[in-house]
Amino acid sequence: MGEQENTLTGRRKAPRLRVQLAGSGVTRNGTSKVTILNISRHGALVEMQEPMTDAVVGKEMVVFGPSFEVFGEIRRAQGRHVAIEFDEEITHDELVRLRAVSERQPLLSQETQWMRQARDWVCGVGGRAGMD
Helix, strand or coil: CCHHHHHHHCCCCCCCEEEEEEEEEEECCEEEEEEEEEECCCEEEEEEEEEECHHHCCCEEEEEECCEEEEEEEEEEEEEEEEEEECCCCCHHHHHHHHHHHHHCCCCCHHHHHHHHHHHHHHCCCEECCCC
16 A cells, blocks of 8 residues: 555554653744654654644644654644654654553653653653664
């Protein structure tokens, strides 16, 4: 199946894992706290703090999560949900790790998750997804 056929049938390039990870979304317009709702090797669905308009579609965004960061392009915006296509695929191992992180910390508040993510970033913990 080619990419064109996926578009016509509505099928995604890759299955998505449901997660709930606190992070940050950085665009040319600023930084916002986000919640990563699902993720695949090719992209993610994130929930922003504020509703987004179609004006952000096509804009670049960097998503920082628990010990990872990915660069991508906003493909769709609907309310507070933004779909991002990554510039480079992340590895299967990285997806498994992120799912495990999500499952280990389901009871942490968003604020606590954001604080941990910020602390890890300041301390230089983690790195670009898929990079060894």
